[in-house]
Amino acid sequence: MTLRLYDTATREVRDFVPLEEGRAGVYVCGLTVQSEPHVGHVRSGVNFDVLQRWLRHSGYEVTFIRNVTDIDDKILAKAEAQGRPWYAHAAVMKRELDRAYAALNVAPPTYEPAATGHVPEMVELIETLIEKGHAYAAEDGSGDVYFDVRSWPAYGELTSQRIDDMEAAEDADPRGKRDPRDFALWKGRKPAEPATASWPSPWGRGRPGWHIECSAMAGKYLGSAFDIHGGGVDLRFPHHENEQAQSRAAGHPFASYWLHNAWITTAGEKMSKSLGNSLTIPSVLERFRGIELRFYLVAAHYRSHVEFSFEALEESAAGFGRIEGFLDRVGGAAEVEKGALPQAFADAMDDDLGTPAAVAVLYDAVREGNRLLQAGDAAAAREQAGAVRTMLDVLGLDPADPAWSTGSRDAGRADALTTAVDVLVRGLLDQRAEARAAKDFAAADAIRDRIKAAGVEVEDTPDGPRWSLGNTGSTV
């Protein structure tokens, strides 16, 4: 089976046929670095990270671009509210975003272009659009440049909408637009805005519109035609529709496939910066490990709406614990040699990144491995573990991946702490072993209870007792 992907533009699952054999160019809309990232933002990062990993695993040489929008109205507003330059605010938020991605083992893209670093490319693209008659400078002297929606008959094709059916934005500030649906390619500088937030252009100082950023950056790093463009569903319109219109009107074929990940909502409402109900990554990470959050996100299909809850995350983490438990029992994930990927897993992934079915295959292998372990067939169990580790690795969930520890600044201390606890717990377990040998079970159980009260679970195995941090996780 070959990879098949659901293309939003055609609304069907299609075979993935790259423009150039063996290579895949992917552009994903990153974030506007204006506030702390929340679970929803990171879902997109994780979903497309899985796509990237699967493409790589399938043998593609992948160029993966994820941009950063580091200048926009909200950044300017928030920076001003906090009394610091907009670029300082953007830089701080960018760092938060990087931490969040690292905490969830989202691999860095091949390039991560920032909008402010590509203004000349944007100006050039706008000039091309004006030359071709698809854009015009506002006649009201604002310095704005708009895309002429009526000049591009295909406008609306990505989201199958007709211009005449679209609601004209209420705030459609006419500002010299020929049609209220025309959108800004370039925004002339407003007197109240800081001088540093504007760049010179043929139309006077100003800054780029949001949509043109992605068109220019995708073109620069992936060429005028590329394979996959991704982002969240909300971006379909207007952002992606506009990107496609601009790029095609300028003569570039642009993306062959459009992939959109669905939302994560909380209490039925979408997580949004403006609603302020965000579940920021740092706050979730106080209660769950990054690998658990990633597993929770990967276990749902990327096109399915997820209703976030800590209860569901808790259940998911419990399930992941069973996978980790198996790897531990077999000698520790790091000691397991990665094996071949089960065909059923590959088939699931090839089917529009069917991670739920893939995870089911993962659990089948874990159960079989545990069964073999119980039957005393350690060699066969290790083989299953090898498959398990490979599957986890493809999903970015390999517990032995150093990314999980280096992401934390406290990793070194945590290791030291584990060693210290190990020595202490082992001392107690030795006492318990003596008590058990003497059939003094009351004393043995008392010791186990003391250990458990400290949050450490003990399990007896044929090779002696093992301890682990119990599910102290959160009681919600």
Next chain:
RNA sequence: GGUGGGUUGGCCGAGAGGCGAGGCAACGGACUGCAAAUCCGUCUACACGGGUUCAAAUCCCGUACCCACCUCCA
């Protein structure tokens, strides 16, 4: 008004005409001094009303409810 999506067992969450996804929880059994962990088993669901079909959770028609986008948004 236009566009797109959803409603699945106690819960989470797949599937998309026949074949019990998977996970969590619960219960029973095996194992254990007792636990824990693990394995085996039980729990046979697809919003509602029609229709098509030998066969429908899946296709068609209708109804209800929910959500997203059309404005900054992953």
